[in-house]
Amino acid sequence: MKTDTCDANAPIDQLKAISSWVSSVQDLDKLLQLIIESATGVVRAEAASLLLLDPTTNTLYFKVTTGAKGDEVKEFRIKIGQGIAGHVAETGQPLLIADAQQDNRWMREISDSIEYATRSMACVPLKINGTTIGVVQVINKKDNTQFTHADMAVLEEFSSLAALAIGSARSLEQVRQENQDLKKELGEKHQIIGKSVILNKVLEDAQKLSRTKTTALIQGESGTGKELLARLIHRESPRKEKPLVVLNCAALPEPLLESELFGHEKGAFTGAAGRKLGKFETAHEGTLFLDEIGEMAQGIQAKLLRVLQEGVFYRVGGNTPITVDVRVLSATNKNLKKEVEEGKFREDLFYRLNVVQLNIPPLRERLEDVASLVDHFLAVFKKETGLSGLTISEAAMDKMSRYNWPGNIRELRNAIERAVVMGNGKTIMPEDLPITASLPKFAGLKVGLTLDEALNEFKKEFILLNLRHTGGNRSKAAKVMDIQRTYLSRLITRYDIRDLA
Known part of the structure; x- marks a missing residue:
């Protein structure tokens, strides 16, 4: 870049070029360096600098410098009100100094330390939304003349660009931080x-x-946390930076569900005022979670199968094929295998969705987790209500630990919320809980069984309960039941226990 001579349009051309990059700033340091170097050249200065305010120390530090002594200058800090730069930062008003040596505001210590002869200066404030965040200054004309008001006007334009760049960078950083939070x-x-x-x-x-x-x-009962598990899978996957899109298939009738999944074109049906993107397009390169998949009508099942097989679909009312890369997770509280046998769910779709099956246990099968869940929900509601000293009584905890929780975690959460709202604000008591204490009920008991048959049914269910509790580990289950592992194996064979899901 030639800095000694420039035509009348050079400042405008450089300002236009730089301003086109400011709003999408990626590297603030490089952009500010470019702005100050350009300002130095346009006003034909020997040196220039951009100083920013450090609010913690109420001082200015050199962010960008040009000139032979630029690196040495960066060792210094200037107090607000001190020197020309400090004065401009304090007042927010520009200064044009014809002879720095004769100005009592000039801070000669820096010039003396770096052995630099300062003659004339121009200094303007750097402002964002009317607040001064620093200054931009130029020192000494290369031709030994003085800076003019025209130079000052140009410097103010470059200062505005620098402020815009800093503001954009701070906004981007704020957005990044908010996203992280x-x-x-x-x-x-x-x-x-x-x-x-x-x-x-x-x-x-x-x-x-x-x-x-x-x-x-x-698969799992209502309230067990199927969506939470889907979110965990997405959060831990290579697709975590892309969207997780959730759709409840039970909440919409068939025509609306098709539009939600695949989108529609303008005029595709009454009320389709414009093009709409479906969940598959929205979830491109991410994850689509289809909750209550067992409620999906068979007409939509066929179209969903086609997308899963080919990765291509058409918007409703459209004839342009759309290709997507979407990882599909689905959930249901129904027995889909039984639904297939009864002809209510497509067998080919079932096998396409059921490549891997995860079964979330009901809360009654993991009652040892109740205490941890209670602590978690209690902390949430204490924060919401401001009842920081709220505790839960041992009797209330014992009552919850012995309850069957037919509504699973959702019911537990609601019970805690109700107890927090309706209790005395100090300690949650058993009577604050909208539940009746009960040990898990044995489903096998019924009238008509002999005593031996009832005992055998109980043993089978008891063994299944403990095997599920230990993740199918026979040694751990035998230890819990206080029996020999070999005896447990014989019982498993006797009662034909196979399915631990």
């Missing part, structure tokens, strides 16, 4: 609580699954 908050909100063996086995399988793009079917 939001991800952290969502991670905490959607974490899966519990340390039971049976839950840890599910989480271990989910971690393995997250590293692949394999479709998976999550």
Whole structure:
């Protein structure tokens, strides 16, 4: 870049070139360096610098410098109100100094330290939304003349560009930080609580699954946390930076569900005022979680199967093929295998969705996790209500630890919320809980069984309960039941126990 001579349009051309990069700044340091170097050349200065305010120390530090002594200058800091730069930062008003040696505001210590003869100066404030955040200054004309008001006007334009660049960079950083905070908050909100063996086995399988793009079917009763598990799989996957899109298939009738999944073109049906992108397009390169997949009508099932097989679909009312890369997770509280046998769910779609199956245990099968869940939800509601000193009584905890929780974790959360709101604000008591204490009920008991038959049914269910609790580990289950492992194996054979899901 030639800096000794420039035509009348040079400042405008350089300002236009730089301003086109400012709003999408990627490297602030390089951009500020370019702005100050350009300002130095346009006004034909020997040296220039951009100083920023450090609010913690109320001083200015040299962010960008040009000239032979630029690196040496960066060792210094200037107090607000001190020197020409400090005065401009304090007042927010520009200064044009014809002879620095004769100006009592000039701070000669820096010039003397670096052995630089300062003659004339021009200094302008650097402002964002009317607040001074620093200054831009130029020193000594190369031709030994003085800076003019025209030079000052040019310098103010470059200062405005620098302020815009800094503001854009700070906004981008704020957005990045907010995104990080939001991800952290969502991670905490959607974490899966519990340390039971049976839950840890599910989480271990989910971690393995997250590293692949394999479709998976999550099965479990309502309120067990199927969506939370889907979020964990996405969060731990290579697709985590892309969207996770959630759609409840039970919430929409067939025509609307088709539009939600695949989108529609303008005029595709009454009310289609414009083009709409479907969930598959929105989830491109990410994950699509289809909750309550068992409620999907068979007409939509066929179209979903085609997308899973080919990765291509058409918007409703459209004839342009759309290709997507989407990892599909689905969930249901129904027995899909039984639905297939009854002709209510397509067999080919079932096998396509059920490449890997994860089964979330009901809360009654992992009652040892109740205490951890109670602590988690209590902390959430204490924060929301401001009842920081709220505790839970031992009797209330015991009552919850012996309850069957037919509504699973959702019911537990609601019970804690109700107790927090309706209790005395100090200690949650058993009577604050909208539940009736009960040990898990044995489903096999019924009228008509002989005593031996009832005992055998109980033994079978008891063995199944403990095997599920230990993730199928016979040695651990035998230890819990206080029997020999070999005896447990004989019982498993006797009662034909096979399915631990």
